[in-house]
Amino acid sequence: MALKLYYHPFSRAANTVWALEEVGCDYELELVDFKTKAHKTSPFLQLNPMGKLPTIVDGEVTVTEAAAIALYLADRYAPGKLAPATDSPERGAYLRWALYAPSVIEPGCMAQASQWTVSPSSAGFGTYTEMLTTISQAISHGPWLLGESFSMADVIFGGTLKYMLMFNIIEKRPEYEQYAERLMTRDAARKAEAINARYREEQSPDPS
Template sequence: MSGTHTPNLTLYFAPRTRSFAALWLLEELGEPYQLESFDFATGRHKQADYLALNPMGKVPLVVDGETPVPEIGAMAIYIADRYVAAGLAPAATDAARPAYLRWMFFASAIMEPAFAQKLFGWEASAATVAWGSYEQMMQVLADGLTEGPWLLGETFSAADVVVGNNLVFGQMIGIIPTDGPIGEYLVRLKAREAFQRAEAIEMREGERFPVAAE
């Protein structure tokens, strides 16, 4: 989105990637930001100056002023706390803060590897691996949505963006149901204005950088 002053926030973004999480988060935030969009084929994310900001050479990456904040969970926690007026995070002293942090870590430490296990068919003992199993992850998430409409109940938070982005991706690859508490939660997420603005930007950038023909 555009603002009246020079944005402090820059998002390094590539279409059709996990960058969408950060794009959606920034649209929820409502602060001006600069979009540095590029095609993976350019190798921008492997150049030395980029690796100095995110040594993993991955997107998304948010830079706040001079401060790089890679990793979706870290950037979501940082941005929501730093730009507190948007109301995307319970304060450290709020009773909802532990649940908020739990869902943030659930997204990266449990959902991400559980999705990969489902997708690639890895054999692993649920008692041994940190993420349990895909089925356990889905059940715990569905249980967490019984009160709803959001993960923290009535209050939407940055944790909904981070968990929700995983679900959007999971639905695209066909491992997330379209019905039940998780499917219904996704419908609510996708109905948000900020989600729809982010989706429009994602589509525009996808058209700028179409998938290269084989």
């Protein structure tokens, strides 16, 4: 049975399509109807009690959380190619930047956009300025986060950065935009974009 991605084109699952195209495994998309709130009722809630996308089911394995899904796909279907081996010296940087996206970039941008007042020493995402500088440094050794080797960390970190740029919720630094353009030179990124664009023509964003 092919891996199933619970999907909506106006969701983080769009980036998971890119991750799937990168690893090249067989998969099918299960379009979740946001209008009827299918993701907030059973049976979907049994897969993901958060009622959120993306969620994948791969045989007996269910994985939620966009970054975890992408890391799972790389380890399972492209080890040593899109995921450095566990004993590789690149493994630390790989995990660092892959997890920096959901743990710092996402909440850091959200905090900035929503004017949250939090103590930067207590909040794990620090200050907005520190985050911007760290992103600039991470992509400065390029073309990719691990230098010459493209990895799933670029799909996770880069996909998050592209989203923040697209929705104007992060400063548009030239190096960010150049990195986002480089990401779109990947065949898998372009193929995913074509799939997502096709679905977007037929669907509207989450009405809530």
